[in-house]
Amino acid sequence: MAREFTTEITDTVVGSFSGTADPRLRELLGALTRHLHAFVRETRPTTTEWERAIGFLTATGRMCTDTRQEFILLSDVLGVSMLVEALNGHGDPGATESTVLGPFHLTRSPVRELGATIDLVGTGEQCVVSGRVLSRDGTPLPGAVLDVWQADDRGFYDVQQPGVQPPGNGRGLFTADAEGRFRFRTCVPSPYPVPTDGPVGALLGTTGRHPWRPAHIHFIASAEGHAPVTTHIFVADSPYLDSDVVFAVKQSLVQDFAETDDPSLAEEFGVVNPFRHARFDLVLEQA
Template structure:
């Protein structure tokens, strides 16, 4: 239903009818979905301001905060994604838009540190280029819901290094593409690559989002995880992580990304200091 009315019939702006007056000034010939989104946004923002009795000083701080979030954002670091993640909004949008059939691997947040065009590597390659950390073998299969292997699935993986930083956070310190790579499955759907046992890390605390978390007494840490983005013809794209049992931050992930089904095994393997994590990914078909 179109909630907009003629500006003339609504009258002048008054605090008690502010959202109604603002929304009445939208044009009639605009995209209906845009009209719905903007009308709801304006209504909730104005309702929030009235509910809390927002002061001018508080609104000035909010404007300054959002300005800093934008200024901090770049192709290498997306502070707005970090803000969305830490407010739990990214996970809510993900849940609304990624209903999966029973048995399919669940999704989770994308995160701000993915980089397009990571190198395609031979199966079994080592993505750790800085030589730090405990070696870990990641392996498993990419399967359909009926258990059939999926060939030609592109598995884009990325993680932090042993110091808890992604390569894009430390240009000139970490090698480019450190702990990143793309692998393509064969007819058996199997994948394997070597990396490191990921470590927990705090989200960036040197910007406005980090200061916000500190101000409200929030733990900035994420549990250790490996990122996966899997694409295969005929199947829905899967963006997810694997986490590891026993991690102290599983129940306090600052971006709310942990799901029980994504907690993978992590066990000692081979020589001392080496690890192995096995996880099968089940893709949902495009319907």
């Protein structure tokens, strides 16, 4: 009797969405219901466990603010963000690979001139990041836009430390020059733990997982006529490259932040010699 009812209620709920005008929404709701019900039938949660699950999701929602997205963080640590990214990736082997957006992207970074610094604090090891934005065939993309953001040398984003870091620290919106070139100054980013003061952090602790991400810089690169790419550049010698808590490391995105001892280059870039220098190109697919 109970087995018949569990099948019947699933079919009833799926059927209740039959009047949904949007066919894709109808498909998604039906699939969600079938898979969710199958999970419940397989694991047979107790009422207490169900209440704890509801409490966890409620707490996750309460942690979300204009500058923090706990649900994205939950998606990240469960590998869902990377799975969605992999399924939606364009798949061109010559283009820059994409990876997760992360929970600390803001709608718009401060507009900065090429060569400007995004490190407004100046406490970390100085670094220059430079390269080109190219089409798949190697053609430079003049006027390409790069949205850049990173944690500081202590592993915090500006929005995590209001009153300590100035707003916009570690962020910049740059426009590539006529040859698709870009460059900016910053500090070498640090590995950092994802926020552990919320329900996602508690989940990691309960399951014995570490919360750390390897050092990286975020990019969204876009150009007219091309598909934008959301990606990271990971520091080659960083810890946690093989155990990123959000599963976002791809080998093609690991870059050498080389120690550079070149006074003339330091003068050109406006940094003190010696310094670290990361050179790489961002390659976009045509839309």
